[in-house]
Amino acid sequence: MLKNAIPHSEPILRIGHVSKSFRLSDEKLDVLDDVTLDIAHGEFLSIIGASGCGKSTLLRIMAGLETAGLGQILFHGRVIRGTRIEIGMIFQEPRLFPWLSARENIRFGIFKASEEEDRLVDDHLALVGLADFADALPKQLSGGMQQRVSIARALINRPEILLLDEPFGALDALTRIQMQNEIIRIWRSHNTTMVLVTHDIDEAIFLSDTIVILSDRPGAVKKTIRVCLPRPRERNSVEFMSVRREIYLHFFENSTIEPEYYL
Amino acid sequence: MSKFPDRRDAFAEDESLRHSRIAEQIVNYLLLIGSPVILLAVWQLAGDRGVLNLSIVPTPKTILDALVAFTVSGRLADYFLASFVRVVAGFAIGAGSGLLIGALGGISVKFAYATAVVLGVLRPIPMIGLLPLFILWFGIDEWSKILVIAMGAIWPVLLNTEGGIRNVDPKHIEVARILMKDKATVLRKIIFPSAVPSLLTGLRLGFSTAWRGIVASEMIGASAGVGYLISYARELSQPAVMFLGLFIIGTVGILIDIVLQRLEKRLLRWV
Numbered sequence: 001m002l003k004n005a006i007p008h009s010e011p012i013l014r015i016g017h018v019s020k021s022f023r024l025s026d027e028k029l030d031v032l033d034d035v036t037l038d039i040a041h042g043e044f045l046s047i048i049g050a051s052g053c054g055k056s057t058l059l060r061i062m063a064g065l066e067t068a069g070l071g072q073i074l075f076h077g078r079v080i081r082g083t084r085i086e087i088g089m090i091f092q093e094p095r096l097f098p099w100l101s102a103r104e105n106i107r108f109g110i111f112k113a114s115e116e117e118d119r120l121v122d123d124h125l126a127l128v129g130l131a132d133f134a135d136a137l138p139k140q141l142s143g144g145m146q147q148r149v150s151i152a153r154a155l156i157n158r159p160e161i162l163l164l165d166e167p168f169g170a171l172d173a174l175t176r177i178q179m180q181n182e183i184i185r186i187w188r189s190h191n192t193t194m195v196l197v198t199h200d201i202d203e204a205i206f207l208s209d210t211i212v213i214l215s216d217r218p219g220a221v222k223k224t225i226r227v228c229l230p231r232p233r234e235r236n237s238v239e240f241m242s243v244r245r246e247i248y249l250h251f252f253e254n255s256t257i258e259p260e261y262y263l
Numbered sequence: 264m265s266k267f268p269d270r271r272d273a274f275a276e277d278e279s280l281r282h283s284r285i286a287e288q289i290v291n292y293l294l295l296i297g298s299p300v301i302l303l304a305v306w307q308l309a310g311d312r313g314v315l316n317l318s319i320v321p322t323p324k325t326i327l328d329a330l331v332a333f334t335v336s337g338r339l340a341d342y343f344l345a346s347f348v349r350v351v352a353g354f355a356i357g358a359g360s361g362l363l364i365g366a367l368g369g370i371s372v373k374f375a376y377a378t379a380v381v382l383g384v385l386r387p388i389p390m391i392g393l394l395p396l397f398i399l400w401f402g403i404d405e406w407s408k409i410l411v412i413a414m415g416a417i418w419p420v421l422l423n424t425e426g427g428i429r430n431v432d433p434k435h436i437e438v439a440r441i442l443m444k445d446k447a448t449v450l451r452k453i454i455f456p457s458a459v460p461s462l463l464t465g466l467r468l469g470f471s472t473a474w475r476g477i478v479a480s481e482m483i484g485a486s487a488g489v490g491y492l493i494s495y496a497r498e499l500s501q502p503a504v505m506f507l508g509l510f511i512i513g514t515v516g517i518l519i520d521i522v523l524q525r526l527e528k529r530l531l532r533w534v
Contacts, residue, residue, distance in 0.1 A: 063441060064440075065437060065440060065441070083443060084443070085442075085443045088441065089441045091437075091438075093434065095435060095437075095438050097435065097452075097453065097456070098533050098534065099456045099457070099533040108452065109442055137532075137533050138533075139533065139534075153442075154441075157442070
């Protein structure tokens with residue numbers, strides 16, 4: 001597979017000189033500063049940065065949940081405003097509707113009503129491995145299972161781009177690894193462009209074709225790293241470690257902490 | 264004693280744990296039922312010993328006699344029915360308007376502003392304060408009574424409906440935005456379902472307020488009803504009958520609340 005090849009076609013999503021600031025009582029808080037980023041069709045791109053660096057805000061701007069103060073978002077070369085059905089999003093919390101079963105939560109995602117609905121919902125329950133839990137209420141599901149439901153809900157319209165805002169951050173280490181494998185499987189089978197925001201460097205290396213490191217507030221693109229490791233990736237391989245080392249060096253560029261300490 | 268605890272020991276411990284839990288439950292039930300029984304016994308004893316002024320304080324036995332007499336004559340059933348119909352009618356009108364106004368206020372901030380002052384001034388007025396006015400406007404028969412009860416029932420329903428709708432999780436609304444849902448769908452599929460818990464609380468509180476309103480509403484111009492029974496017994500100086508009326512209101516009130524709480528629990532299995 002040539003998933004890692006640098007695509008030459010027009011980017012599916014282009015973030016052009018996006019800046020954003022919030023007003024906190026009297027102070028102006030600059031969150032993003034002139035972020036420019038191209039995301040290729042079918043790419044798995046991760047954005048990492050320290051907490052509060054504006055990476056989630058950047059993702060929310062891509063989703064259309066927030067507007068950029070300056071700059072624009074181009075989807076297939078056209079400026080977009082607001083949310084779009086072609087761009088899905090998964091949040092850190094599953095955000096399921098507690099009064100609906102897993103099946104009905106997934107069905108809620110459907111954009112265009114059709115006669116195929118039931119089959120579509122069943123397919124997506126199976127896709128995330130929850131066929132046996134179709135009628136369970138969210139409170140009866142574990143955190144990982146809840147997040148699977150929310151992934152199925154987001155995928156049911158076959159979005160071209162899936163934005164993931166620290167989707168596995170609240171899960172335990174083992175479940176997280178399992179979910180990372182699942183998301184790779186879905187990415188491969190659906191050919192969805194994935195944009196992941198995370199603060200987990202290993203997660204970013206394991207999943208991504210491209211890793212974008214944002215600087216501390218205000219967030220600006222500090223470094224873009226292409227991860228050219230073959231898939232499936234071995235988390236403890238020498239190559240994996242060397243990518244990790246490279247990222248750590250960029251991460252702690254201006255800090256006095258010895259990066260070796262973290263390796 | 265063997266070196267290794269065997270399974271039977273573990274079971275024995277389980278068993279004794281279970282026993283002590285059952286014992287505790289029995290004690291709790293005894294306290295629950297026993298305390299009112301003891302209270303009644305002491306009360307009866309005080310009456311028999313001449314500690315109480317029997318012309319104004321009845322004993323449990325005379326209240327029971329009154330209950331039997333009213334039940335046999337059929338007046339108890341008639342009065343209860345008369346009150347219950349008023350309460351249900353008043354509650355239906357009050358809760359209906361409460362739901363409507365509360366929902367509009369929850370959905371539209373403009374509506375909430377437009378109604379805030381009027382509702383704010385009306386709310387503190389007690390039900391009984393409205394009775395003379397309502398008799399003047401709607402006559403002395405059923406309507407004035409029903410509307411007084413409605414005015415009591417409206418507030419818990421209105422406030423809880425409005426609060427429930429306002430408290431919708433903004434994170435759920437974001438999910439709907441991402442999935443491109445229109446306003447009607449958001450209202451129907453997210454806002455209303457998430458308001459259901461506080462809406463049911465409002466209805467339950469509204470019904471108990473309505474039930475409490477029967478004394479006030481039947482104070483003037485009634486010829487039947489549990490509230491009427493109390494005023495009528497005062498005129499005839501029959502403290503036992505007055506107590507009977509109060510007991511009926513209290514007992515029915517708590518029974519209704521228990522039933523509604525059960526219903527609430529059943530409807531909110533997802534919480």
